[in-house]
Amino acid sequence: MDVAIPANEPERLEALTSYAILDTLPEIGFDEITELAAQICDCPAALISFVDPSRQWMKAKYGLPPDLSECPREISICQVTICNNDILYVPDLVSDQRFNTSPLVTAGLKIRFYCGVPLITDDGYALGTLCVIDFKPRELSFEQREALRRLSRQTMVHLELRRQLLERDEMMRRLEEARDRAVAEKSESERLLLNILPPSIAAELKANQRVKPRFFDSASVIFVDFSGFTRIVETMEPASVIDQLDQHFTRFDDIIARHRLEKLKTIGDAYLAVGGVPEPNRTHAADAALCALQIMDHLNKLNRQREKLHLPAWMARIGINTGPVIAGVVGKHKFTYDIWGNTVNIAERIEAAGVPGRITVSEVTWQxxxxxxxxxxxxxxxxxxxxxxxxxFLNRVKPEFSADPAGTAPNDRFWKPERETP
Structure with a gap:
């Protein structure tokens, strides 16, 4: 037999693919249609099959061996059926020159009778067939053939509903994926927002799309700046400079967070944080002092190791000042939580006038x-x-209030009987 090719074969195959039916598991709806077709036509076998580029694949069958699921397209009788827009009725295949040499007729199943109806989409593509077969010649009445036509239309209805369900499931899957992405993106945006803004400020920004500036009558501002930074940079690779700065600032972040201070920003090799903002508290001056001591202790330990390796030391000046500030969010696309006021300016001047390796505090902070x-x-x-x-100069926590010999950490007595009141 020659392979029969419909005129719209490329489009037909594209339509067949869109139904996602090939090589799927048996479905009771299609099985019942083949059984009903065999009973109506009084035939021992019936099948629903689809024709792809190389084979006829059987979605449902009645009266045929369980292991029979496909046959090559070149010997298929249904390949001829899909080239027509109407029923193919052959009472005796042996007498029909189109099929009498087919192995399906001369050997194997030895089919003698065939009646098939193409399964045609609304766009006119014949995807496959609903057919009945017999192993001896037979005749079908007009009513039986018409019934087979109606069953073929019901098969297409079933197939179309199946596709719509698959499309719905796919749409739901995509919606679920989109929802998951949206949730993940929202979580990530909130995480990033909390990285740059205090939680209460981030919540206000999300709720109101803006943050109202606030006045704080008492806060403690701490500046950390590396002295001799230019000299250090000249002896190091740029990537190494950035890496070490990142390590230092990450350690500063940890220390600041433990003592309820809020990191505001880094400017080059300078680091700015504040205590008592945006959540007012009574211990911000002591908290800032403890942070300064622990930052300096970290750098002293690091520099002892660097000295053994004959590496330049990372020396820092730290300045602290206490007083009123105004705090708020600036920026529209890149938010920054910042503070302003004379207290901030003095803290910066105190740091700049400080001594490398020492912590300098203002008279207000000292009080x-x-x-x-x-x-x-x-x-x-x-x-x-x-x-x-x-x-x-701030040297250490007093021995009676210190939990360590270096005087960088407070003991339980430090906070008794109650915390210092600014």
Missing amino acids: HIKGRFEIEPRGTVEVKHKGQVNMY
Whole structure:
């Protein structure tokens, strides 16, 4: 037999693919149609099959061997049926020159009778057939053939409903994936937002699309800046500089977070944080002092190791000032939580006028923390645009309030009988 090719074969195969029916598991709806077709036509066998580029694949069958699921297209009788828009009725295949040499007729199943109806979509593509067969010649009445036509239309209805269900399931799957992506993206955006804004500020921004600036009558501002940074950079690869700065600032982040301070930003090799903002508390000055001591302790330990390796030290100046600030969010596309005011300016000047490896605090900060910390008067220092400013060196937590010999961590007594009131 020659292979029969419909005129619209490429489009037909594309339509067949869209139904996602090939090589699927048996379905009772199609099985019942083949059984009904065999009973109506009084035939021993019936099948629903689809024709792809190389084979006739059987979706449902009645009266045929269970292991028979396909046959090559070139010997298929149904390949001829899909080229017509009407029923193919052959009472005796042996007498029909189109089929009398087919192995399906001369050997194997030895089919003698065939009646098939193409399964045609609304767009006119014949995907396969509903057919009845017999192993001896037979005649069908007009009513039987018409019944077979009606069953073929019901088969297409069933097939179309099946496709719509698959499309619905696919749409639901995509919607579920889109929902999951949206949830994941929202979680990621919220995580990123919390990385740059305090939780209460992020919540206000999400709720109101803006953050109202607030005045805080008492907060403690801490500046950390590496001295001799240019000299260090000149001896290191750029990637190594960035990597080490990241390691330092990450460690600073951990220390700051443990003491309820809020990191605001880094500017080059400078690091800015504040205590008592955006959540007011009574211990921000002591918290800032403890942070400064632990940051300096971290750098001292690191520099002892670097000295053994003959590497330049990372020396820092730290300045702390306490007083009123205004805090708020700036930016529309890239948000920044920041503080402003004379307190911030003085803290920056104190740090700039400081000594590498030492922590310098203002007189206001000294008044808040002098009962719990060892502090060394530095005297007045000329500060740019501020004139003479009294400053103090913060050395350590007093031994009676310290949990470690170095005086960087407070013990239980530090906070008793109650926390210091700014």
